[in-house]
Amino acid sequence: xxxxxxxxxxxxxxxxxxxxxxxxxxxxxxxxxxxxxxxxxxxxxxxxxxxxxxxxxxxxxxxxxxxxxxxxxxxxxxxxxxxxxxxxxxxxxxxxxxxxxxxxxxxxxxx
Amino acid sequence: xxxxxxxxxxxxxxxxxxxxxxxxxxxxxxxxxxxxxxxxxxxxxxxxxxxxxxxxxxxxxxxxxxxxxxxxxxxxxxxxxxxxxxxxxxxxxxxxxxxxxxxxxxxxxxxxxxxxxxxxxxxxxxxxxxxxxxxxxxxxxxxxxxxxxxxxxxxxxxxxxxxxxxxxxxxxxxxxxxxxxxxxxxxxxxxxxxxxxxxxxxxxxxxxxxxxxxxxxxxxxxxxxxxxxxxxxxxxxxxxxxxxxxxxxxxxxxxxxxxxxxxxxxxxxxxxxxxxxxxxxxxxxxxxxxxxxxxxxxxxxxxxxxxxxxxxxxxxxxxxxxxxxxxxxxxxxxxxxxxxxxxxxxxxxxxxxxxxxxxxxxxxxxxxxxxxxxxxxxxxxxxxxxxxxxxxxxxxxxxxxxxxxxxxxxxxxx
Numbered sequence: 255x256x257x258x259x260x261x262x263x264x265x266x267x268x269x270x271x272x273x274x275x276x277x278x279x280x281x282x283x284x285x286x287x288x289x290x291x292x293x294x295x296x297x298x299x300x301x302x303x304x305x306x307x308x309x310x311x312x313x314x315x316x317x318x319x320x321x322x323x324x325x326x327x328x329x330x331x332x333x334x335x336x337x338x339x340x341x342x343x344x345x346x347x348x349x350x351x352x353x354x355x356x357x358x359x360x361x362x363x364x365x
Numbered sequence: 366x367x368x369x370x371x372x373x374x375x376x377x378x379x380x381x382x383x384x385x386x387x388x389x390x391x392x393x394x395x396x397x398x399x400x401x402x403x404x405x406x407x408x409x410x411x412x413x414x415x416x417x418x419x420x421x422x423x424x425x426x427x428x429x430x431x432x433x434x435x436x437x438x439x440x441x442x443x444x445x446x447x448x449x450x451x452x453x454x455x456x457x458x459x460x461x462x463x464x465x466x467x468x469x470x471x472x473x474x475x476x477x478x479x480x481x482x483x484x485x486x487x488x489x490x491x492x493x494x495x496x497x498x499x500x501x502x503x504x505x506x507x508x509x510x511x512x513x514x515x516x517x518x519x520x521x522x523x524x525x526x527x528x529x530x531x532x533x534x535x536x537x538x539x540x541x542x543x544x545x546x547x548x549x550x551x552x553x554x555x556x557x558x559x560x561x562x563x564x565x566x567x568x569x570x571x572x573x574x575x576x577x578x579x580x581x582x583x584x585x586x587x588x589x590x591x592x593x594x595x596x597x598x599x600x601x602x603x604x605x606x607x608x609x610x611x612x613x614x615x616x617x618x619x620x621x622x623x624x625x626x627x628x629x630x631x632x633x634x635x636x637x638x639x640x641x642x643x644x645x646x647x648x649x650x651x652x653x654x655x656x657x658x659x660x661x662x663x664x665x666x667x668x669x670x671x672x673x674x675x676x677x678x679x680x681x682x683x684x685x686x687x688x689x690x691x692x693x694x695x696x697x698x699x700x701x702x703x704x705x706x707x708x709x710x711x712x713x714x715x716x717x718x719x720x721x722x723x724x725x726x727x728x729x730x731x732x733x734x735x736x737x738x739x740x741x742x743x744x745x746x747x748x749x750x751x752x753x754x755x756x757x758x759x760x761x762x763x764x765x766x767x768x769x770x771x772x773x774x775x776x777x778x779x
Contacts, residue, residue, distance in 0.1 A: 292435040301410045305692040327742040334746030
């Protein structure tokens with residue numbers, strides 16, 4: 255398989271610290287990709303409407319700058335988390351595309 | 366052969382039922398678990414039914430709570446298309462509609478509710494829809510090509526959300542609300558008037574104080590809605606969003622305490638042995654409602670009660686005390702509510718409503734009960750601490766948008 259047709263990957267570390275490599279899917283949110291891979295924890299409880307922080311992830315710094323910028327409402331919701339860091343994002347607001355293959359995220363602790 | 370014995374049997378495959386199963390496994394529960402659902406679909410999110418699913422923006426697969434493989438991997442049986450019609454709490458048996466028994470150690474009742482139907486004639490005509498399940502919405506969508514005029518009966522969140530999507534899809538929408546304003550049951554007048562204007566500006570023909578006499582039909586299909594003033598609004602489709610009736614018949618028949626819903630304690634236990642209940646049908650005493658027993662029809666309540674029930678079953682009880690939260694998207698407006706405004710004696714509008722980003726703060730005896738935040742996620746997030754503490758905050762401080770709510774929370778010494 256050539257690099258161009260290889261399945262894009264997303265590398266996720268869950269709250270227990272277990273790292274998994276899962277298949278990415280173009281145009282879905284990172285939240286949906288993680289959920290579709292079978293998140294075991296309470297995750298994305300608001301269904302991706304930027305209204306809770308249960309899909310909060312830390313993005314690997316190597317990828318953080320390459321993501322679409324954070325919107326004010328997403329930032330406001332993250333401010334409500336006690337675990338916000340510099341590379342925090344709500345994964346429901348980050349759209350995955352094939353160029354992001356290899357994206358690494360870690361699910362943040364639940365508030 | 367189908368296993369008929371489960372350590373935990375969950376009745377209802379909505380948000381509460383699904384989350385209860387997920388939470389049981391996450392908390393290390395190793396026993397057998399089954400979800401029995403009247404619907405033929407795996408657990409999915411209901412809110413998008415009147416938003417992204419109805420608009421076509423999201424496929425059904427995208428609103429599943431978990432993919433099909435998840436339930437298999439977690440050894441959670443899903444018995445779809447099956448309805449529990451009675452339970453025998455002493456024998457720990459639930460009977461399905463074909464009278465076959467399911468045996469349980471613990472039962473979690475998460476059956477939600479059935480949409481209320483109009484009581485008038487014509488309520489069963491073709492083209493009259495409720496919007497509670499995927500099947501409801503698929504049927505509605507299959508008829509949309511042949512409908513250019515839609516009457517929505519009910520100006521609550523479901524009706525308003527449906528009206529917003531259908532208007533955006535180019536339908537001529539008339540919305541009928543029996544009360545003097547939309548959202549009368551859940552929000553203050555400023556918010557009601559704001560949403561009325563937004564819908565009218567998009568072309569919705571909105572009637573408040575409108576009493577429906579009957580649905581008019583032709584050849585068994587709805588063709589209009591007759592109002593008490595004699596007016597008939599012609600249409601090809603009617604959507605009824607007038608609330609739900611909690612689905613608790615089998616529990617009450619078995620002797621469970623309850624009337625509007627089934628009564629539960631702070632650990633989601635009903636008065637029946639080894640029977641818990643969560644979600645829309647669970648009537649619980651809420652500190653956020655001044656200690657009254659209430660039901661909450663929301664995703665947050667279903668999720669959080671499901672986690673309480675799971676904790677209770679694994680022997681690590683954690684009483685339910687989550688701050689009520691609620692979300693509704695209409696057009697480009699994101700409403701986020703924290704707390705319960707019922708019973709308020711004062712309101713403060715925070716921000717300029719004309720800017721379409723503002724909050725309404727509800728108070729009782731000078732203490733913050735709730736906030737309705739429109740395109741104002743910051744107030745929604747920061748207001749939660751004020752609601753949780755029932756903080757006493759001077760109204761003029763709340764109205765001052767230059768002062769973040771978290772600053773006011775600090776001043777109120779939370």
